Amino acid sequence: MISANNYLYEMVRSELSWVVGEAHVQTGESDKLGHSIDYYWVPEVWHDRGQKLPAPDFVVYPASTKEVSEILKIANTHNIPVIPWGGGSGSQGGALPIYGGIAMDMKRMNKVLNIDPISMTATAETGINTQHLEWAIEKAGYSTMHFPASIACATLGGFIANRGTGVLSTKYGKIEDMVMTMEVVTPTGEIINTLPVPRHASGPDLAQLFLGSEGTLGVVTKATIKIHPIPESRKFHAFLFKTMHEAMVAGSKIMTSRLRPCVIRLYDEPETAKLIKRVLGIDKKGAYLVFGFDGPTKTVDLELEQACAICREKEHEDLGTEMGQAWWDHRYKFFYPPYMFHLPQAFGTLDTVATFANIEKVYWAMKNTVRENFPQATFIGHFSHWYEWGCMLYARFIIESPPKDPREAIALYNKIWDMAIRAAIKEGGVINEHHGVGLKLGRIMKELYGPAFKVLEDIKKVLDPNNIMNPGKMGFRTKGI
Numbered sequence: 001m002i003s004a005n006n007y008l009y010e011m012v013r014s015e016l017s018w019v020v021g022e023a024h025v026q027t028g029e030s031d032k033l034g035h036s037i038d039y040y041w042v043p044e045v046w047h048d049r050g051q052k053l054p055a056p057d058f059v060v061y062p063a064s065t066k067e068v069s070e071i072l073k074i075a076n077t078h079n080i081p082v083i084p085w086g087g088g089s090g091s092q093g094g095a096l097p098i099y100g101g102i103a104m105d106m107k108r109m110n111k112v113l114n115i116d117p118i119s120m121t122a123t124a125e126t127g128i129n130t131q132h133l134e135w136a137i138e139k140a141g142y143s144t145m146h147f148p149a150s151i152a153c154a155t156l157g158g159f160i161a162n163r164g165t166g167v168l169s170t171k172y173g174k175i176e177d178m179v180m181t182m183e184v185v186t187p188t189g190e191i192i193n194t195l196p197v198p199r200h201a202s203g204p205d206l207a208q209l210f211l212g213s214e215g216t217l218g219v220v221t222k223a224t225i226k227i228h229p230i231p232e233s234r235k236f237h238a239f240l241f242k243t244m245h246e247a248m249v250a251g252s253k254i255m256t257s258r259l260r261p262c263v264i265r266l267y268d269e270p271e272t273a274k275l276i277k278r279v280l281g282i283d284k285k286g287a288y289l290v291f292g293f294d295g296p297t298k299t300v301d302l303e304l305e306q307a308c309a310i311c312r313e314k315e316h317e318d319l320g321t322e323m324g325q326a327w328w329d330h331r332y333k334f335f336y337p338p339y340m341f342h343l344p345q346a347f348g349t350l351d352t353v354a355t356f357a358n359i360e361k362v363y364w365a366m367k368n369t370v371r372e373n374f375p376q377a378t379f380i381g382h383f384s385h386w387y388e389w390g391c392m393l394y395a396r397f398i399i400e401s402p403p404k405d406p407r408e409a410i411a412l413y414n415k416i417w418d419m420a421i422r423a424a425i426k427e428g429g430v431i432n433e434h435h436g437v438g439l440k441l442g443r444i445m446k447e448l449y450g451p452a453f454k455v456l457e458d459i460k461k462v463l464d465p466n467n468i469m470n471p472g473k474m475g476f477r478t479k480g481i
């Protein structure tokens with residue numbers, strides 16, 4: 001952090017203003033505060049309890065790739081951190097300016113540049129809000145099929161940086177499956193492009209290196225993504241099973257039979273009792289499973305019937321299409337107040353993914369760890385993104401009344417994360433499926449990767465010799481406190 005009463009500070013401010021214009025270099029307290037908190041619980045509670053947050057020295061709004069490149073060159077000259085900022089909706093503290101420096105807010109880079117109806121792709125600047133992107137593509141008669149719960153508050157760049165995902169991921173993929181090619185500005189300011197197509201045998205996949213790099217290896221400035229026709233129909237069906245295990249057997253059979261739902265979601269018994277009851281009004285004991293198919297009506301009807309037949313092999317209650325459609329209609333409600341958890345509660349999304357052989361072991365390992373060590377916490381979960389080989393566990397812990405002292409509250413929060421994630425990794429889980437690593441879980445990356453983490457560290461050192469790009473995130477070198 002540079003002292004604001006310093007002529008070096010004024011020099012950097014002038015240099016940045018020459019690149020983006022004075023109006024686009026903000027140093028006011030409200031601009032800085034707005035770029036000091038994302039959706040990570042720790043800065044939220046820190047601020048809530050009257051503590052001062054680490055803030056950026058400058059909030060800078062570039063309007064072009066060239067401006068991004070110039071800003072990075074200035075940052076290298078003065079050895080100042082640069083933290084790309086999208087919508088600030090990340091839950092891992094990935095966009096927090098923990099060492100001050102330049103918060104590079106990408107929201108002026110928000111144009112859709114091209115829609116190619118022949119190849120069914122669209123190219124956009126990465127600061128675009130994902131809802132605006134979807135609306136623009138829908139206006140042209142297509143869809144991105146990227147429908148995350150944060151569609152209205154996140155950017156395309158944020159999803160690329162975090163390997164994010166939307167509700168229809170089971171058919172249309174996560175963001176790393178959607179991206180065709182990207183333009184990236186490397187930490188030293190070079191403007192590069194990944195290959196024009198995502199399938200090739202021209203060496204390792206450079207695009208996949210930047211997908212999920214959380215602003216530590218450069219700034220993604222443009223991306224071409226796949227777009228899709230609007231399906232003729234999309235239909236849903238829901239079942240209630242006696243136990244989560246029986247529902248998991250049915251869900252995994254749907255996937256391993258190679259049916260192609262656009263979505264499957266399975267809620268454990270406590271989450272069915274808590275959230276499904278509150279949002280959908282289903283007041284029954286058991287595990288709620290919902291799935292949907294989309295495409296030509298005939299294909300949808302056939303696939304839906306086959307998936308229902310699989311579910312009917314087990315003891316079940318058929319909740320019908322209506323209770324499936326209701327889930328789709330209310331799908332975003334699960335993530336916002338009054339249904340979602342909020343301060344003063346402490347809560348964390350213990351997001352992980354594993355094979356079908358391991359996923360229930362991961363669930364029980366996490367649940368038992370939380371239950372046995374933290375009696376003040378409730379554990380609930382659902383399985384939300386499904387693959388041919390396994391699925392994602394979206395577990396949550398909730399503490400109704402965390403300690404008043406922010407240091408104690410954060411120590412407790414960190415301890416739960418540490419123990420629960422380590423328990424998941426032991427059973428074949430990973431740190432995360434779609435929220436990223438950020439500041440929150442960087443400390444566990446070396447453990448997760450083992451010696452392979454050095455490969456990533458070496459790449460980081462070569463690309464970012466001065467360690468200016470989002471230092472201290474994803475388990476990479478810090479700048480020191």
Ligand SMILES: Cc1cc2nc3c(=O)[nH]c(=O)nc-3n(C[C@H](O)[C@H](O)[C@H](O)COP(=O)(O)OP(=O)(O)OC[C@H]3O[C@@H](n4cnc5c(N)ncnc54)[C@H](O)[C@@H]3O)c2cc1C
Binds near residue numbers: 154167435436
């Ligand atoms: C209510 C709610 C619901 C959510 N639901 C979902 C969901 O359904 N699916 C999901 O995946 N996530 C979800 N999230 C989490 C969040 O929206 C995602 O992690 C999203 O990818 C963050 O995007 P952002 O633009 O807000 O990024 P930010 O939070 O601003 O930044 C996230 C990371 O990306 C980096 N970054 C941002 N832009 C760039 C760029 N152009 N180049 C390089 N690095 C960059 C930042 O430095 C940071 O490390 C949800 C969050 C909330 C608050």
